[in-house]
Amino acid sequence: MYPNRSRRNFLALAVGAAGAAMVAACSKPPASGTVAGDGSVTINHAFGSTRIPAPPKSVVCAGLTGQDELLAVGVVPIAVTEWFGNQPFAVWPWAQPALGPAQPVVLNLNDGIQVDKISALKPDLIIATNAGLDADTYKKLSAVAPTIAQSGQDAFFEPWKEQATVIGQAVFKADDMKRLIDGVDAKFAGAGQANPRLGGRKMLIVNGLPTADGVEITPAGWRTDFLTEMGIALPGGLDSFTKGQHAFVPRDQIATAFRDADVLIWTLDADEQRPAVLADPTIAQLSQAKSNRIVFPNKDLSAAITFASVLSYPAVADQLPPLLTAALA
Template structure:
């Protein structure tokens, strides 16, 4: 499944801060846990050893909780082992089987991996998918029936932590990320109240695609930024992105800084060749941040591993641009 397709479906429900948590309880079997999700309850035996991630980003949370999956799913980016730089070191010498969702969940390959737990909190899992996967091994789906993709990252972390028998570790992981963002905001009071707009990497079909105030931009608001409400007029359905036609692109002039999730120098060059883009006040005044490909990936992944990585990349760029040093391009942290 392509990144833009999934982004259009569910990126707007990404979260940095959510009060939600999974319903879990001790199971009747000693050491097991029962996890409640969109399709019912799953009893997970204690200490699963062969965990398969059939969703797009769950490998990050598994690795952050000390579990190396035997199978992971490629979303986009073609990273080694479908695992991005912020998480890859945690694989150690392991080389998990890489699955895809190009034609849906690969049930036969999942079966061949002989899992004792299947994680699909960000898999777009249907009831039929869940039934088929549950016949292979205990399966954990998304918690909210309306969020088959990209439930809040902290909710997913708690769900996965509960399934692994590591609820305390999961809670500590969530709190660590929140603390880092809170400390970054406190260290940069100049971000407070500034208006920022996150946009995709290019003009698509005559539209700039921006993200309205909501869960998809919580990483910005957690740093103190505000999202211009003027974007809302270009949102055609709830929880969707704002599709801004070129003739209305001046609405972006309400922002203090534009964050373009570019993935290559060519993306930036293409934008700069557009005369309408070049007419924007932020462009004329160089109040711009462009991302490298890895930082863009971290924005889209929004996991307990990518979010701290994102801080290290974005904060210096925002600091520089808002100090008047001109447009900044992020550099992926080493």
């Protein structure tokens, strides 16, 4: 579902009235995400650029995970978008303290972005990263309020640091977001140091119940960077199963593909699904199953891994390493 763009810093430009004309004539436009002389911020994205005249007060999160980034920097959205899990106000436990007593409107993407509902809310900023946004819908949303689209080709699930950085810039909280992102990196590095048994071990993230055809895995990329930060390696030989951000291993190749993994990290939508995984005849024959080296994070921890946000990842860094260390004992 999921390279890390350089983080840009806000730069306040103080331009004297006497020299304004000269500066306007000689200077390049402010870089994307920087504060201009008039106090506005302009964000470059897949459909051009969006100017945000002042810190927003009524923000709609039209994408699947942006609520975490907004809440992380103290911006409580007036509307959020449900992805999975049916959590209160589409906010998972790791982010609920930041939501507090607020009760945002819950949107969905079942039939695309709900432009009419968003318009009725009269927002002054729409965050539409991770929303499957196309050019036509972008135009409609932009007629409602300044709209932030995905940075590049990933209409869904662009790298988490990229999304977090842009959202931080859009709500005039770039410095706060940079500190949070750096804090997540430091937390995973610290988790690796506190669990030295993980260093150099090979682990693979497997997702959901096996089907008759095979099983989904998380390929090497930004969604596995947190493992690397803890000193964990990924098994090789998986590129042939990978297409973009997704990877699927056919049933008759599971044993070979999983062979070099010391531990399988198996995420599921419900804890009750674990017996079905272990009862699967192909899975039951894996060395990891026979040696109890399949780690099943609970529902909330599985969701935190999947959500891959600036608020969910600290929960992963706290809770997952002890489970992996125990599996290696």
